Amino acid sequence: MDITIIGAGKLATNLGVELKEKGFHIKEVFSRTARSANRLAELLNCAKTTSFKQINKDSDLYIIALKDDAFLDALPKICNERKDAIFLHTSGSLLMSSFAPYANRFGVLYPMQTFSIDKLLSFSDIPIFIDANDEDSLNTIKSIATSISKKVYHLNDTDRKYLHIAAIFACNFSNYCYSVAQELLENRSIPFEVILPLIDETAKKVHKMSAIEAQTGPAARKDTKIIESHIQLLESNKALQSLYKEMSAQIINKLEQHNDND
Amino acid sequence: MDITIIGAGKLATNLGVELKEKGFHIKEVFSRTARSANRLAELLNCAKTTSFKQINKDSDLYIIALKDDAFLDALPKICNERKDAIFLHTSGSLLMSSFAPYANRFGVLYPMQTFSIDKLLSFSDIPIFIDANDEDSLNTIKSIATSISKKVYHLNDTDRKYLHIAAIFACNFSNYCYSVAQELLENRSIPFEVILPLIDETAKKVHKMSAIEAQTGPAARKDTKIIESHIQLLESNKALQSLYKEMSAQIINKLEQHNDND
Structure with missing residues (x-):
């Protein structure tokens, strides 16, 4: 499974490193700034871009870890022309249904923890809250979440x-x-x-x-x-x-x- | 050195047990309620009383660990007829000078920690803030504090x-x-x-x-x-x-x- 990570902040960094360590293939990283994109791409040994237009179109999973404010603006650009992929956001507060106008398969993977760029955490005891718009996507997201954490919960938008x-x-x-x-x-x-x-x-x-x-x-x-x-x-x-x-x-x-x- | 502890709450219990473990002789415990007095006296294997008037008059040190509100009312009763003793309070906010009208030798021993009755803590890493009205009392208080904690600081009322x-x-x-x-x-x-x-x-x-x-x-x-x-x-x-x-x-x-x- 090819994964693209949109964002290179605290959560993107911690989650990216954890997924790579657990054997997932991170194909590419996007960040608005070259500095952050370079830093995380080097950590993950993957491609990088600073342009929404140039993000690859053939990943199976796009994990969006942008600031909530930036998310809604970026959403159409990220989902465009990738109708078979699964899209995830990682936020406690964004609605899962934000994806509905732009994507067929989508969900949430929200690790509830406070992260730092320099102090990478193990995810094993971090509770992860997941959701998805169909059974198949939910199973995919669940298998990713349970491969990094012992504590995975299915939770709806309001909860x-x-x-x-x-x-x-x-x-x-x-x-x-x-x-x-x-x-x-x-x-x-x-x-x-x-x-x-x-x-x-x-x-x-x-x-x-x-x-x-x-x-x-x-x-x-x-x-x-x-x-x-x-x-x-x-x-x-x-x-x-x-x-x-x-x-x-x-x-x-x-x-x-x-x-x-x- | 004979020590009397006035109070049988969270701090009195934790401090009393720690002092006893470090070899200090706890002579007596006071509490307004028989239940608390009995409980702590049993833990410390010492005498107990629920009457201010009946507190022994020949201890060397009286440690007051009452609620701040109760402290000022109790002070004259506790200090009365014990002019050679050292009196300590254990509060972050009470003035050391509260003792001045009633006692000759007095000071403060404030362990900065949140205590529970049932979960007794080791004092070794708890910072203790001390003060006293004369050099000799300060040395006595300092030797007590350093025998239970590695972190002892001399601090005045305002700080x-x-x-x-x-x-x-x-x-x-x-x-x-x-x-x-x-x-x-x-x-x-x-x-x-x-x-x-x-x-x-x-x-x-x-x-x-x-x-x-x-x-x-x-x-x-x-x-x-x-x-x-x-x-x-x-x-x-x-x-x-x-x-x-x-x-x-x-x-x-x-x-x-x-x-x-x-």
Whole structure:
């Protein structure tokens, strides 16, 4: 099976390397910039192009790992004159049906993980959520997904969208909280590394108990004196102050509802 | 050295067990409830009381691990008639000077970690922040702290308060993000465990790069179409919708400032 990868970012890089390692044949890579196309083509030992028009027309599978914003614009150019191929996107939020006007066989392969360009991950424990518009394509996509991960789930567009929002809270927003912590520490010349054991333990805890049960801190204790004093201390940074207020209020509310239900 | 522990919650339990394991003599435990006092006294094989008046008067060190709200009320009762002892609190946010009207020798021993009653942690890698009102007390506190942890830092009241706010973002608020993810998944009957690899990798990433560099997701990509569609999908839960908007806006702002400074 010949695979073309459209995109050369974090996900395209990690997925491309993993597929190659598992014995799939990557025929070509597309990126808008020559630099990214060269980098990934070298990693995958395959052809490359920076022009939508020049992407080969005879791959069996086209995996699209572009930014969501770029995807809809690129879609007609990618699917054009390739009516026998299967097209996949890799996004948590794009509808599978976006392909419908342009392709006969299509689906989704969404690996739920946060990737880096320089730190390649093994996919074996990464949950992959798949979907397809027909049984045959679903089986093809499933066999690709299960060859790289032990955790493959069939999920429809709506569920995958909620899953993506959950991922944004669990990853992007918790990482933003880390970045606030880093800013606060660096402003006092305290090294960020002192907070890593706390970050690690917070992540570990939810393996053993539900997140609501794992909740600690002044808001969980309804310690209003401390909360007020922190809000005062953040007076010079309105954005962080507002986030501190909002988060604390929501934690207090959520725990009250949780305890009422016990 | 005879130690009395005032409090029998998560921190008191973890710290008490660690000190006992390192050979310190825990003389007595106080808790307002008989159940907690019994539980911890049994773990530490020591005396117990539920009455402030009956706490022994001849310990060398009194470690106070009460909720911050309860601390100020309890302080005069705890320090009374024990003028030669050293008093410690274990809080990120209480002023060390709270002790000044009631005691001659006092300080702080703040282990920055999120604790559980049932999952006892080793202190060896937990950063401990200490302070004291005189050189001699500081040395005593330092020798206790370094006997349980490799990471001991001397920090004043103001820096410790900022450190505590940083810890609240890195731990309590990121855990709240996990709990939102859990709620969203459970509403769609998707098991929470699918998101654990993402949570773990997000925490791991900031060991290798700064949090702002590790930032991914629709807000980091300024993918406004996806952000808008998620905000619509959260319409039925105003609290989460408002948090999603606020977090996304702050991530966009923070990355713009970061990139301007490059």
